[in-house]
Amino acid sequence: MTNKNPTLSDVARASGVHFSTVSRVMNPQTRQMVSAEVAARVLVEANRLGYRPNRAASTLVTRKSRIIGVVLPDITNAVFPPILLGIEEGLRKHGYLAIVTNVGADEEEQLFVINRLLGQQVDGLILATARRHDPIIQMCIDQNVPLVMVNRSDDTGGASCVVSDDMVGMRLAVEHLLLQGHRHIAHIAGPENLSTGHMRRMGFLAAIQASELDPSHAFVFESSGYSRECGKAALLELLRQSPQTTAVVAGSDLMAIGCYDAIRELGLSCPEDISVVGHNDMPYMDMMRPPLSTIRIRHHGIGTEAARLILQAIEAPDAAVLDVRLRPELVERESTAPPRA
Incomplete structure (x- = not known):
């Protein structure tokens, strides 16, 4: 029986x-x-x-699976769990669930995963993998797939995105260091092919230009990635090229931790010799030694807003494309101080 x-x-x-x-x-x-x-x-x-x-039967009747595909570039990066939490909370309120995949930076792998998700009849996609010039984004737009980008965006403006206002964030970081008395400030930028790398670089340069600081005293060094290892290698090379630097604005908290590693390797101290500002305010940055001054982005808010926009895109396919930028804030801790006299 x-x-x-x-x-x-x-x-x-x-x-x-x-x-x-x-x-x-x-x-x-x-x-x-x-x-x-x-x-x-x-x-x-x-x-x-x-x-x-019976979700399969329901999908046949309503033509909706009530499932959203969420694609992350690095699930081990502490930036993404609170964004994902916001997404899932926002979706569940409306009876939707998320399928989460981790794909890395390889374009072919991303395409494979996204095609599999679409084959599983997800109702829409939330992508944290966008590059500034991204053929996968364009493919989704061409196929009329409901789509929202989070944390990063592309340059076409063809799909809605929810990001932190990186121009504001970098202005807050630079103004903080200027108030501390720093006049030789450098920025370790993320990859230029990502909107976060590009916009934070532009925000840093705009903040320097808006100040009374001599632009020749501001140095930008592009890192190959956002990892701790990349941050260490970048600061070692930056100080070789610009030894007068007294303060660094890193493109991410992980890069800032790498800066700590480089400073220790050189026999220097933070913030006595070099002040460091991070970006993101990942969990436990207050427990670093020294506790990291950083730009806090609204991770959870990015996630909940992305959930709202993807549901809007599903219910109203002709709705306007939105570029949502959430205002960050400066968190002052102990990694920044006035430069040595």
Whole structure:
């Protein structure tokens, strides 16, 4: 004898209500159409019977899977978990779930994963993998795939994005160092092919230009990546080329930690010899030695806003493309101080 999976009709009989009432209760979008007392009774009986919605059948009827594909470049990077948390919380409120994949930086791997997600009939994509000139983004646009970019954006403006306002963030970092008295400030930039690398570089240069600082005293060194190792290698080379530098604005917190490594290797001290400002305010930056001054971006807010935009794109395909930039804030800790006299 086989156990038959309970159906909506079974739940309706157990709850003493009509089949259509159970159907409304089981859909978070229509649950408010049923009284709270009846909805609670239906949910109790559904749980007692072990009822599970048949998503495959539902997809055939509604042409919606209520699943969003979320593609990350590096799930080990502490920037992404709070963004993902915001995405998942925002989606669940509307009865959607996320399928999360980690793809790295390889374009062919990204294309493979995205095509597989689309083959699984996801209703839309949230991508944290965008490059400034990204054929995968264009492919999704051409195929009318609902799409939102997070943390990074591309240069075409063809799809909505939710990012931190990097121009503001870099201005806050530079102004902080200027107030400390620094006049030889450098920036370790992320890769130029990523919007975060490009915009933070532009923000740094704009802040220097808006100040009274001699632009020749501001040095930009592009790193090959955002890792700790890249940050260390970049600062070692930066100080070789610009030994007068007294303060560094790093393109990420991980790069800033790499700067700490380089400073120690050179027998120097932070902030006595070189002040360091990070970017992101990842968890535990306050526990570094010294605690890292950094630009705090609104990770969770980026995620919840991305969830809102992807659902909007699904429900209203002709809705306007939005470029949402959330304002960051400076967090002053102990890695910055006035330069030596």
